[in-house]
Amino acid sequence: MINNDIKALFEQVPTMALSTVNNDGIPNVSVIASKKIIDKNTIWTIDTFHNKTLENIKQNAQVAIALWKDAVGYQIKGTATYHTEGKIFDAGKEWILKLKPTKIVKGVIEIKVTNIYYLTPSYELAGKEVNNVK
Numbered sequence: 001m002i003n004n005d006i007k008a009l010f011e012q013v014p015t016m017a018l019s020t021v022n023n024d025g026i027p028n029v030s031v032i033a034s035k036k037i038i039d040k041n042t043i044w045t046i047d048t049f050h051n052k053t054l055e056n057i058k059q060n061a062q063v064a065i066a067l068w069k070d071a072v073g074y075q076i077k078g079t080a081t082y083h084t085e086g087k088i089f090d091a092g093k094e095w096i097l098k099l100k101p102t103k104i105v106k107g108v109i110e111i112k113v114t115n116i117y118y119l120t121p122s123y124e125l126a127g128k129e130v131n132n133v134k
Helices: 004-012 052-059 087-099
Strands: 016-021 027-032 035-039 042-047 062-069 072-083 107-118
Touching: 004 035, 004 062, 004 072, 016 052, 027 052, 042 072, 042 087, 052 072, 072 087, 087 107
Parallel strands: none
Antiparallel strands: 016 027, 016 062, 035 042, 042 107, 062 072, 072 107
């Protein structure tokens, strides 16, 4: 699902926006810098400062990511799972501490991608699902 164009942009941009919503429909958005594509359907982010984001994920696992550079962008939707122990937590912590040795790691958010849409400002692409554009 995450193709080479999306992966290239993901790796170029220093931050992305992660949006969540609680059971009352109140949205929240966080800026994420510690992010990694694990495979074509999985993204990890590291939790150091999340409060509302974490509470929202516990209430409603549906999340959306927005990332963009210049006039190219994508919205990635998925289901989040929060890990504070186990294989995913250990692997995520090991990965980020190699890059940022002083990083505080409270948890790893694993996002399983369900859909990806263009954010690119274009009549042909804006809002269209990436896998449905030929």
